[in-house]
Amino acid sequence: MNKESKILIVGLGMIGASYAEKLHASGWYVGGISARQSTVDTALKEGIIDCGTIDVTKGFVSSFDIVVFAVYPKLFVEWIEKYQDCFKSGAIITDVTGVKGAIVSKIQDMLRSDVEFIAAHPMAGRETSGISSRNPKVFEGANYIITPTGKNTQQAIDTATEIGRILGFGQISILTPEEHDEMIAFLSQLTHCIAVSLMCSKDSKHLVDYTGDSFRDLTRIANINENMWPELFMLNKEELLSQMDLFEKEFDRLKKAIASGDEATIKQMMITSTERRKLFNKK
Amino acid sequence: MNKESKILIVGLGMIGASYAEKLHASGWYVGGISARQSTVDTALKEGIIDCGTIDVTKGFVSSFDIVVFAVYPKLFVEWIEKYQDCFKSGAIITDVTGVKGAIVSKIQDMLRSDVEFIAAHPMAGRETSGISSRNPKVFEGANYIITPTGKNTQQAIDTATEIGRILGFGQISILTPEEHDEMIAFLSQLTHCIAVSLMCSKDSKHLVDYTGDSFRDLTRIANINENMWPELFMLNKEELLSQMDLFEKEFDRLKKAIASGDEATIKQMMITSTERRKLFNKK
Numbered sequence: 001m002n003k004e005s006k007i008l009i010v011g012l013g014m015i016g017a018s019y020a021e022k023l024h025a026s027g028w029y030v031g032g033i034s035a036r037q038s039t040v041d042t043a044l045k046e047g048i049i050d051c052g053t054i055d056v057t058k059g060f061v062s063s064f065d066i067v068v069f070a071v072y073p074k075l076f077v078e079w080i081e082k083y084q085d086c087f088k089s090g091a092i093i094t095d096v097t098g099v100k101g102a103i104v105s106k107i108q109d110m111l112r113s114d115v116e117f118i119a120a121h122p123m124a125g126r127e128t129s130g131i132s133s134r135n136p137k138v139f140e141g142a143n144y145i146i147t148p149t150g151k152n153t154q155q156a157i158d159t160a161t162e163i164g165r166i167l168g169f170g171q172i173s174i175l176t177p178e179e180h181d182e183m184i185a186f187l188s189q190l191t192h193c194i195a196v197s198l199m200c201s202k203d204s205k206h207l208v209d210y211t212g213d214s215f216r217d218l219t220r221i222a223n224i225n226e227n228m229w230p231e232l233f234m235l236n237k238e239e240l241l242s243q244m245d246l247f248e249k250e251f252d253r254l255k256k257a258i259a260s261g262d263e264a265t266i267k268q269m270m271i272t273s274t275e276r277r278k279l280f281n282k283k
Numbered sequence: 284m285n286k287e288s289k290i291l292i293v294g295l296g297m298i299g300a301s302y303a304e305k306l307h308a309s310g311w312y313v314g315g316i317s318a319r320q321s322t323v324d325t326a327l328k329e330g331i332i333d334c335g336t337i338d339v340t341k342g343f344v345s346s347f348d349i350v351v352f353a354v355y356p357k358l359f360v361e362w363i364e365k366y367q368d369c370f371k372s373g374a375i376i377t378d379v380t381g382v383k384g385a386i387v388s389k390i391q392d393m394l395r396s397d398v399e400f401i402a403a404h405p406m407a408g409r410e411t412s413g414i415s416s417r418n419p420k421v422f423e424g425a426n427y428i429i430t431p432t433g434k435n436t437q438q439a440i441d442t443a444t445e446i447g448r449i450l451g452f453g454q455i456s457i458l459t460p461e462e463h464d465e466m467i468a469f470l471s472q473l474t475h476c477i478a479v480s481l482m483c484s485k486d487s488k489h490l491v492d493y494t495g496d497s498f499r500d501l502t503r504i505a506n507i508n509e510n511m512w513p514e515l516f517m518l519n520k521e522e523l524l525s526q527m528d529l530f531e532k533e534f535d536r537l538k539k540a541i542a543s544g545d546e547a548t549i550k551q552m553m554i555t556s557t558e559r560r561k562l563f564n565k566k
Contacts, residue, residue: 270509
């Protein structure tokens with residue numbers, strides 16, 4: 001990757017448009033592809049891309065050295081199946097997909113041998129979607145995970161790292177796709193399942209006027225994109241289900257302790273919880 | 284309550300000391316009682332009380348018109364049992380206790396007939412404790428609930444309301460003790476149970492470097508005072524257990540939908556969750 005590298009962003013939603021805006025503002029030549037003309041128009045008008053289209057053509061796609069996929073996982077796979085002939089030979093492909101095990105090998109196995117896919121996950125999603133919610137500041141201080149496999153070259157890993165740096169991520173790490181998926185099932189997917197279940201537990205509108213910050217913080221992510229998340233859950237199903245089991249077991253242990261008045265167990269769980277949580281305070 | 288009213292705060296922890304600081308700064312004469320001399324010394328040195336002691340004497344307590352109890356619930360009951368002879372005749376007693384059903388009638392029933400207890404709950408707790416964590420700013424925009432019974436006079440309700448106003452609460456509401464306890468079981472106790480169970484689910488220290496904001500927000504309250512909360516849970520046990528059941532049922536419904544690949548149910552739960560959560564956005 002060098003200053004002459006042209007970067008194409010496929011998908012100009014919240015994350016894709018934030019990538020485009022920051023890369024463009026940092027001096028890179030940035031193209032955009034969106035399913036909607038109005039999104040392309042907005043991106044051009046607001047100066048976050050140099051060129052854009054809704055038509056996927058070899059003429060357009062092959063002018064880019066780096067292609068970042070910021071679309072839902074299934075669409076990503078379909079896009080590669082349908083349009084991979086359009087890539088420039090030697091192009092490096094990367095992504096922002098929230099699951100890796102089910103995606104990375106699949107894409108790498110089907111991809112042309114003269115194009116390389118290096119997977120990455122910017123952990124900076126928000127509960128809003130669409131180009132109007134873009135905000136490159138969400139990357140500042142956030143985590144960016146690269147998940148290479150044995151098929152990846154150092155050059156591609158370096159390119160993904162460089163993109164993470166330009167975007168301003170606080171920490172860039174390397175994990176295997178499997179480590180990534182265990183981590184994401186616990187830290188992100190399980191937490192979303194909890195927030196959704198809590199909101200579904202009762203019609204809580206009569207409680208709005210009395211809430212403190214704990215309920216607000218805990219349910220921020222209950223405002224969730226219902227088109228994207230079921231797909232992510234399905235693609236990481238086994239790992240997510242085992243994290244859900246772990247949580248349910250502990251929740252049930254606490255419930256039994258409360259029911260039987262076993263204050264020692266409640267207290268011990270709180271001590272463990274407090275101790276573990278301290279590590280997660282922002283540095 | 285008038286500008287001449289002298290206010291005593293019993294318990295100078297995070298909430299009690301924040302009350303003292305704000306009331307004192309607003310021009311009221313404020314006394315403090317703490318179990319520890321070092322806390323009294325700090326409160327005097329930092330100018331948040333006019334006088335303070337660790338000794339509960341009639342001479343001291345009877346000089347106050349209003350007494351606010353900011354101690355754990357059991358201690359509150361014990362204090363009243365032991366020291367209620369010390370109150371000035373006509374004094375108004377209030378509190379900050381996080382449960383009401385198990386406390387309010389108990390205190391009212393045992394209290395001298397020339398002293399009135401009006402219960403209140405400032406919903407502005409924090410995950411830190413002690414006088415050094417005091418911060419009267421937590422009251423700004425927060426909710427303050429008064430839970431009168433048939434035994435309360437309008438004058439006492441007005442006094443509790445006035446205290447809420449001086450402290451700067453955003454909204455002051457009246458609920459029955461029962462309504463309060465259902466609300467608090469769902470919005471606060473259940474959320475703390477969830478956060479604690481999540482942290483207990485696994486030793487997560489290897490995940491610290493990869494976390495996004497969802498996990499941090501959801502587990503902020505997993506940093507919990509293990510001396511206070513088991514007591515609060517026990518005093519609201521039946522209500523808390525029924526809220527835990529509601530949540531567990533929904534969590535299990537979501538888990539089954541994920542296991543069976545029932546994306547329609549997952550999506551529907553997310554739509555409900557998003558819709559309900561919107562009402563909780565800060566005004």
